[in-house]
Amino acid sequence: MTKSLSSKVINMKPSGIRKFFDIVSEMKDAISLGVGEPDFDTPWHIREEGIYSLEKGKTFYTSNAGLKELRQAISDNVKKKRNLEYNPNDEILVTVGGSEAIDIGLRAIINEGDEVIIPQPSYVSYEPCALLADAKPVIINLKGENNFRLQADELINAISDKTKALILPYPNNPTGAIMEYEDLEKIAKIIIDNDIYVMSDEIYSELTYKEKHVSIASLDNMKERTILIDGFSKAYAMTGWRLGYACAPKEIIKQMTKIHQFAIMCAPTSSQYAAISALKNGDKDIEMMRTSYNQRRRFLLNAFREMNLKCFEPYGAFYVFPSIKEFNMTSEEFATRFLEEEHVAAIPGNAFGDSGEGYLRISYAYSIENLKEAISRLKRFVEKLRKEQK
Amino acid sequence: MREELLSVIEKNSRINLKELAVILNTDEQKILDELHSLEKEGIICGYHTLINWEKTSIEKVSALIEVRVTPQRGQGFDHIAERIYNYPEVRAVYLISGGYDLLVTLEEKSLKEISMFVTDKLSTLDSVLSTATHFILKKYKDHGTILDKKHTDTREIITP
Numbered sequence: 001m002t003k004s005l006s007s008k009v010i011n012m013k014p015s016g017i018r019k020f021f022d023i024v025s026e027m028k029d030a031i032s033l034g035v036g037e038p039d040f041d042t043p044w045h046i047r048e049e050g051i052y053s054l055e056k057g058k059t060f061y062t063s064n065a066g067l068k069e070l071r072q073a074i075s076d077n078v079k080k081k082r083n084l085e086y087n088p089n090d091e092i093l094v095t096v097g098g099s100e101a102i103d104i105g106l107r108a109i110i111n112e113g114d115e116v117i118i119p120q121p122s123y124v125s126y127e128p129c130a131l132l133a134d135a136k137p138v139i140i141n142l143k144g145e146n147n148f149r150l151q152a153d154e155l156i157n158a159i160s161d162k163t164k165a166l167i168l169p170y171p172n173n174p175t176g177a178i179m180e181y182e183d184l185e186k187i188a189k190i191i192i193d194n195d196i197y198v199m200s201d202e203i204y205s206e207l208t209y210k211e212k213h214v215s216i217a218s219l220d221n222m223k224e225r226t227i228l229i230d231g232f233s234k235a236y237a238m239t240g241w242r243l244g245y246a247c248a249p250k251e252i253i254k255q256m257t258k259i260h261q262f263a264i265m266c267a268p269t270s271s272q273y274a275a276i277s278a279l280k281n282g283d284k285d286i287e288m289m290r291t292s293y294n295q296r297r298r299f300l301l302n303a304f305r306e307m308n309l310k311c312f313e314p315y316g317a318f319y320v321f322p323s324i325k326e327f328n329m330t331s332e333e334f335a336t337r338f339l340e341e342e343h344v345a346a347i348p349g350n351a352f353g354d355s356g357e358g359y360l361r362i363s364y365a366y367s368i369e370n371l372k373e374a375i376s377r378l379k380r381f382v383e384k385l386r387k388e389q390k
Numbered sequence: 391m392r393e394e395l396l397s398v399i400e401k402n403s404r405i406n407l408k409e410l411a412v413i414l415n416t417d418e419q420k421i422l423d424e425l426h427s428l429e430k431e432g433i434i435c436g437y438h439t440l441i442n443w444e445k446t447s448i449e450k451v452s453a454l455i456e457v458r459v460t461p462q463r464g465q466g467f468d469h470i471a472e473r474i475y476n477y478p479e480v481r482a483v484y485l486i487s488g489g490y491d492l493l494v495t496l497e498e499k500s501l502k503e504i505s506m507f508v509t510d511k512l513s514t515l516d517s518v519l520s521t522a523t524h525f526i527l528k529k530y531k532d533h534g535t536i537l538d539k540k541h542t543d544t545r546e547i548i549t550p
Contacts, residue, residue: 021548034548124550173550291394295413302412345548368413 012131015124016351020335024345032345032366033374036173038237038318039365040292043285046236046278053273060269064261065253066094066245067272073279074245078230081205082215084223090250093257094267098203098231098244099125100260105199105227105246106133106165108255114164119150120353121321122169123201135164141355144323147312148177152186159190165197168216171204174352174361175321176297176314181214188219199227203244206235206286209294210315217247224249232271234317235286236278241271293318296364296371303375307382318365321349325358327385335360341384342377391416395424396433401534403437442537444529450497452481452526453504457492457512458519467491470517479507490522501525 024030041047065071071088078084086092095101102125106116112134118126119140130137140158142148155166168187170179179187191198198216205213217226231244246256260266278285300320304311311322324334331348339345346363349356364371391414398413399405411418428434443450459470467485474494475483482495494512498504508523529537 015550017548017550021546024547030547032547035545036549037545039543039545291397295398298413298415299409347548351550368409 008132012128017124017347020332020345020347020351023336024339027339027343027345030339030343030345031370031374031377033362033364033371034345034347035363035365037239037365038234038289039367040237040289042236042238042241042274043278043282045281046238046274046285049277050241050270050274053270058269058273062094062266062269062272064266065092065257066267067269067276070094070272070276070279073276074247077279078228078247081213082218084215084218084228084247086247087250091247091253093246093248093253093260094272095231095244095246095260096264096267097233097242098201098229100264101227101229101231101244101246101256102126102167102199102201103129103132104256104259104263105229105248105252106130106135107259108252109165109197109227110135111164113162115160115162116164117155117158117166119154119167119169121148121172121174121349121356121359122167122352123173124352126167126169126201130167136162138163139353141353142175142177143355144312144359147314148172148175148321149179149183150187152190155187155190159194159196163194163196165199166191168198168200170200170202171208171213171316173204173317174319174347174349174356175359176317176319178208178210178213178314178316179216180211184214184216184219188216188222191216191225192221195225197225197227198222200229202228202230204234204317205230207290207293207318208316209290209297213316227252232275232278236275236282237285237289238271238275238278241268241274243267243271243275293364296366296368299368299371300362300364300375303379307379309378309382318363320362320364321356321359322362323358324360327389331357331360338378338381342381344374344377344381391420392424392428395421396428399434399437440533440535442529442532445538449499451499451501451504452529453496453498454524454526455494455496455508455512456486456490456522456524457494458490458521459492459515460517460519461491462517470515473515474512477507477511479503 071092074092075086075088078086106129110133114135115138116130116135117138119142127137138158140154200216202215215228217223217228227246227248229246232238301313304322309322311320314320331350335346335348347361349359349361394414407418407421410421461467462469471483474480479496479498480494481497484493486493496504508521513521
């Protein structure tokens with residue numbers, strides 16, 4: 001039977017998270033630190049816009065690239081937040097979440113055998129999407145000692161004459177790392193010297209706790225070789241609406257739109273109407289959520305300090321990535337025991353790439369009350385492990 | 391820090407100093423000083439508890455009373471407002487724009503006590519022209535908090 005299925009797909013590794021999910025779902029009373037989505041409800045004015053669109057009978061396809069008004073609002077927003085100009089007519093494509101943009105962006109630029117450089121730990125879908133696009137993924141194992149920022153020499157060592165693109169996933173899931181202007185400058189120079197593309201996944205761009213997010217596309221001569229991906233899921237707590245977008249040179253958007261047109265047709269219509277309200281009236285919602293995330297981030301970092309758990313200070317997204325190397329066990333062993341003994345689910349770092357081994361992804365998309373309970377259990381667990389080691 | 395401090399304790403006045411210092415990225419002494427000056431400046435006026443009395447066996451009746459008054463020369467509405475807010479059973483007094491002047495909220499043990507307050511005390515004040523009393527049947531949301539509805543986390547327990 002299996003001989004009739006795609007070997008490319010069959011050979012794809014299932015997500016490491018899936019495996020852990022199966023263990024967690026057995027346990028009914030577990031508390032979780034494992035989600036990758038906001039705990040806030042979508043702000044009411046955005047939901048209302050979605051409801052109105054249904055009441056008014058806006059239940060048809062939109063144009064393939066997305067509602068004109070939405071693309072205009074995206075263009076205005078990207079200009080306001082990043083000082084970058086994209087023409088809403090041919091340089092912006094509305095997609096089904098950032099995920100679709102990753103998939104079709106890669107498919108639009110890859111020829112068989114091209115290499116795509118993927119820094120890890122990072123989001124789980126880059127590598128499979130690259131494989132499906134017939135690219136050869138080249139992994140960079142980011143280092144904890146660099147706070148998981150991509151280093152110039154790491155990039156240079158990964159580049160070959162087959163390199164087509166670099167995926168730049170910052171602010172980063174799962175580490176919470178960001179890349180600041182000075183970091184990006186060095187990367188941009190190498191990108192230009194070697195004439196490759198960058199797929200910059202900026203889905204967490206609104207959630208930074210130091211400087212404002214900087215897009216690599218805003219550096220000199222980078223816009224023409226960057227596919228910028230962002231979306232509504234994280235900034236506006238709209239994960240279930242499945243809406244993202246890509247901004248790129250029109251030659252690339254044109255090819256991406258073809259794939260999107262045949263595979264998807266258009267992003268969900270009611271989500272698109274809601275998203276217009278998000279962009280136009282959502283800044284104060286973002287501010288409220290960011291303030292709250294930042295408080296929780298400080299709370300967790302302080303708690304780790306108090307229990308002597310090593311963790312670099314992450315300035316982005318809503319994750320912290322503490323090191324568990326002192327316990328001499330794998331991330332999976334740690335996470336599994338933590339779950340079994342304390343009933344708390346946190347994702348083992350290696351689910352995001354080999355270089356995540358020795359770390360744990362802890363999400364702070366939970367109320368401080370929830371975090372307090374989880375942290376007191378973590379503390380008890382860590383103390384127990386330290387006693388065992390003696 | 392002031393604004394963030396206020397919005398945190400507006401939601402949770404029981405939060406302890408140490409935790410406040412951590413989440414606001416400052417130290418306990420600074421928080422303490424700021425709280426004192428906020429109290430001194432009359433910005434923080436009290437640390438109350440939001441209670442849903444409906445869930446207790448204690449009988450409470452609340453009413454909103456629209457009051458039309460004649461403002462007094464040189465005093466505007468302040469004098470009459472003071473006459474009203476000095477009654478301990480009065481919970482709040484607001485000066486309102488629109489069809490009436492003062493909105494008075496009242497909490498009492500029974501309907502009868504509220505009607506007695508309105509007829510004996512409020513209506514008999516010289517500058518009060520008329521009143522309209524509305525009894526509160528159910529509180530859905532109070533002080534920005536939704537009462538009587540627990541927030542349940544319906545997210546998948548683990549997502550990438």
